[in-house]
Amino acid sequence: MGKLESIKIRFLGGVREVGRSAVVLNSEHSGVLLDYGVQVDRDPDFPLHIPPKDLDGIILTHAHLDHSGGIPIFYFRSKLPLYSTELTLRLSKILINDFLKLAGYYLPYEHPELEAMVDNGIFVEYGETFQVGKFRVKFLEAGHIPGSAQLLVEVDGKKIVYTSDLNVLETRLLKGADLDYGEISAIILESTYAVEDHPDRLEMEKLFVGRVREVVEAGGTVLVPAFSVGRSQEVLCVLEAHGFEYSVFMDGMALEVNEIMLQHPLYFRDYALLRRALEKARWITQWRERREAVRQPCVIVSPAGMLKGGAAAFYVEKVAKEKRNAIFLVSYQIPGTPGRVLLEQRKIYSNGKLKPVEAEVEKFSFSSHSGSKELKTLLKTLQGNPVVYTVHGEDESCQALARWVEEELGFKAYAPKPGEIFEL
Ligand SMILES: [Zn+2]
Ligand SMILES: [Zn+2]
Structure with a gap:
């Protein structure tokens, strides 16, 4: 000592x-x-x-x-x-x-x-x-x-x-x-x-929910590629907090993650909001449900956030084909990832080839x-x-x-x- x-x-x-x-x-x-x-x-x-x-x-x-x-x-x-x-x-x-x-x-x-x-x-x-x-x-x-x-x-x-x-x-x-x-x-x-610097969060939320609403009301499907832990739940809570009234689907590992999060209320700012948002969302687990979801006006939140694998890789091909649809990116896209290519070139990989995207592509920063x-x-x-x-x-x-x-x-x-x- x-x-x-x-x-x-x-x-x-x-x-x-x-x-x-x-x-x-x-x-x-x-x-x-x-x-x-x-x-x-x-x-x-x-x-x-x-x-x-x-x-x-x-x-x-x-x-x-x-x-x-x-x-x-x-x-x-x-x-x-x-x-x-x-x-x-x-x-x-x-x-x-x-x-x-x-x-x-x-x-x-x-x-x-x-x-x-x-x-x-x-x-x-x-x-x-x-x-x-x-x-x-x-x-x-x-x-x-x-x-x-x-x-x-x-x-x-x-x-x-x-x-x-x-x-x-x-x-x-x-x-x-x-x-x-x-x-x-x-x-x-x-x-x-x-x-x-990040843009003002509340403004970004309003902009995001407004754009999602426009697309869905015009009969389109919105794909939101998002990481399963954190960002997926944040997107759902943002939609719920702004009174979003249309169908929301959630896919991927997020389901298992959601169940665990719901068992730990103390970690969240507003557990009631999280619970409501997760309960309203429809959880997709099967291919039949995936194929049905992309055919209707709705929001699909699915990993991977940068479109590297995950169910989002399936959805993006379907959603990309129609002008009335939209792909809204909500995370940082690392250079070289399919998400970055989509953002910069408005193209996606399909069977190893780059194809142009008809759907709208926008980025919202929810860091x-x-x-x-x-x-x-x-x-x-x-x-x-x-x-x-x-x-x-x-x-x-x-x-x-x-x-x-x-x-x-x-x-x-x-x-x-x-x-x-x-x-x-
Ligand atoms: Zn981290
Ligand atoms: Zn880190």
């Missing part, structure tokens, strides 16, 4: 890129891993390696594969405790299972490792504090997807915030992030939209990440003299935000590179 040890922060991935997020904190012989994701945009790519014996535990912030998808790698032999909210662990199990189905051949783990990961889960609630090795950790609401958390880590008299993915503003589905950090020594901040303005406001209101690490963004975004912090706020700021270690 006595002398304060230095803390090492090591970035294993998810820096100067979006995907495969992983950070290790070390103090003396104690170590804790914050997230261990996978990069799914190319052949599955994992963060740098860390031996399980160097860790006292793993903390998972939310279910997205870019944060959770590599964690089963640690469960071949070890019994490391895995801390997350209950909802996060249940959703992660579904997403990783699905990932195994799609990419199984390329993955370094299988179902038994996923089962072992789930068996070692320890559930933590927002506001709860627990000990991992030398680290005292508190979960704070992140507002990003259902179950998502930020981490407030205390060790050797220092306080570090790991925001993971966060949305400061409330949405129809979730409350905004809890920013009650107190005085801190460092913050590891996501930078997905560090250089981009679950904070925009540039919100990130800067958060940084301006930080207490203490924190070191800022900008992560989880394109190279330019991370660097631009770090520069802004140094110039405008005078805090030390870094855009770490993979493998880089900082001492605090």
Whole structure:
């Protein structure tokens, strides 16, 4: 006791890129891993390696594969405790299972490792504090997807915030992030939209529901490709909150996800709205129902959000053929995905060939990440003299935000590179 040890922060991935997020904190012989994701945009790519014996535990912030998808790698032999909210662990199990189905051949783990990961889960609630090795950790609401958390880590008299993915503003589905950090020594901040602002949410909602109504009232079908966890439910809640009165269908893994979400009311801003929206939607499970749905005026919400596989790949071919129909994209479209091609060229892949689309194509931004303005406001209101690490963004975004912090706020700021270690 006595002398304060230095803390090492090591970035294993998810820096100067979006995907495969992983950070290790070390103090003396104690170590804790914050997230261990996978990069799914190319052949599955994992963060740098860390031996399980160097860790006292793993903390998972939310279910997205870019944060959770590599964690089963640690469960071949070890019994490391895995801390997350209950909802996060249940959703992660579904997403990783699905990932195994799609990419199984390329993955370094299988179902038994996923089962072992789930068996070692320890559930933590927002506001709860627990000990991992030398680290005292508190979960704070992140507002990003259902179950998502930020981490407030205390060790050797220092306080570090790991925001993971966060949305400061409330949405129809979730409350905004809890920013009650107190005085801190460092913050590891996501930078997905560090250089981009989102349009006003309520205006966007009105515009979206209005356009959906127009198409359906003119006899058309609206396809909304959306990721199963979070965005699908958000779209349904937006329609319900604005009194949308026509048929809404929901397809894909979202069904299983919905059932789990309904069992966890405390994670939602307005559970009654969610429940109403999910109960009104008709859940599609069979091919016969899919073929019937595309023949009527209605809205179909289906994965995948970027049209890479999933039932949306079937719907898009049918919906694209008619002028009266519409495809409304509600998520970011990564370059090279079918969704991006659709948005930029108004074309879809059909039997391996690019074909023009007759239906209307529009994009509505329903982001679950904070925009540039919100990130800067958060940084301006930080207490203490924190070191800022900008992560989880394109190279330019991370660097631009770090520069802004140094110039405008005078805090030390870094855009770490993979493998880089900082001492605090
Ligand atoms: Zn995320
Ligand atoms: Zn992420």
